Amino acid sequence: MTNNRVAGDREHQEVSALIPWYVNSRLSESERLKVDAHLVDCAACRADVLVEQQIFEAIKGAPTVEYMPAASLKRLQTRLDALQSVEAAADAAPVVRIRSGRFPKRALMAASVAVMAITISLLLADRWVQFRAQQAAPNYRTVTSSPPHAHDEVIRAVFAPTITLVELQAILDEAELRIVSGPTEAGVYSLAAKSSRPVRSSLTLLRQHPTVRFAEQTREEPAPGDSP
């Protein structure tokens, strides 16, 4: 008895859910027969069918406005034209990409790496040459290692910064030397012989003077003809 009631309720729910399609005549044959059989004994579903029938008729028979499609179609065509223009532009873009793509990416990358490697190698080589040159030639210079400032220069000397011009001249006269050039930024004077006095003798005299900080012969004895 209870089982029959449960089965009946289930059938009622199933049929009730199908009523909208019963009234619009879109049920399958087997479903329609099932609903027909249920309606014989179910007044509630019969009432539902009547209600849904009215709703269905009202909706189906509702007045509608007719629209002419021509203008709308024209606007769609305009949109399609625009769309196709965009697509054509998009199609053109890949051609450029394909053309540029003829250079394989890997080859381009390899070439870039090679150029970079060569550049770095050249830079390193240049730096190496500079380094070796620096190693070969000491990066300092003595007062006497540079070439003579004048062709008759025989001595370079540095005097005390407190020495006066009179004192300097007295020393030079005594040593029979004259200033060829100087002083440099480092206070170096280039001195030449004023007489035939041996340079070594003049040098010894300079070195004995307390205001002479440094004195060095830059060349051998000048040739007899070089003396003024």
Added chain:
Amino acid sequence: MTPLGKNSPKERDSSLLAAVAAGDRRALEELYLSYHRRLARFLSRFTRRYENVEEIINDTFLVVWQNANEFRSASQVSTWIIGIAYRTALKSFRRQKNHAGASSLDEVCPEQTIDPTIETEIHDWLQQGLGRLPIEQRLTMELAYHMGHSLEEIAAITDCPVGTVKARMFHAREKLRQCLPALGGAASESRARIE
């Protein structure tokens, strides 16, 4: 199963859609003209503005144009196209609803003229009742009653299980009965007598 004639609408639609997939603009136009009337009538039940109707139809056929090659012949062309229109309309109606700040589509439903006849009165009440339904429920009812689609077709159009379609229709009917005492009263009385 009824054999399809050479010029049956289904076969014609399939041929046209195949041509559209091949890039035939004239085939698209022919398809457009054959669907415009029914789609316009259906959509005009939701909005009084034809520009909205046209926008939905044209958006639908733009999708048809762009995706015709994705159509699988396992379903009907009409179901496929109406399914696109359904989704396009759903988006459009939701957007309109958000812009209008309306709680339902009442404000975009066509206004009914009052006629002193019972039929028109029922029709007017019905229109108001339909306007208060959630859009998915109303679309389900309109697809069944206005368009005449079967349960399975609506499931395909809305891309929902059959059970979901039944549930939406059930809730739509219940709400309509509450809105339409003239109709619901009779049903309630019948139900009361049975219980």
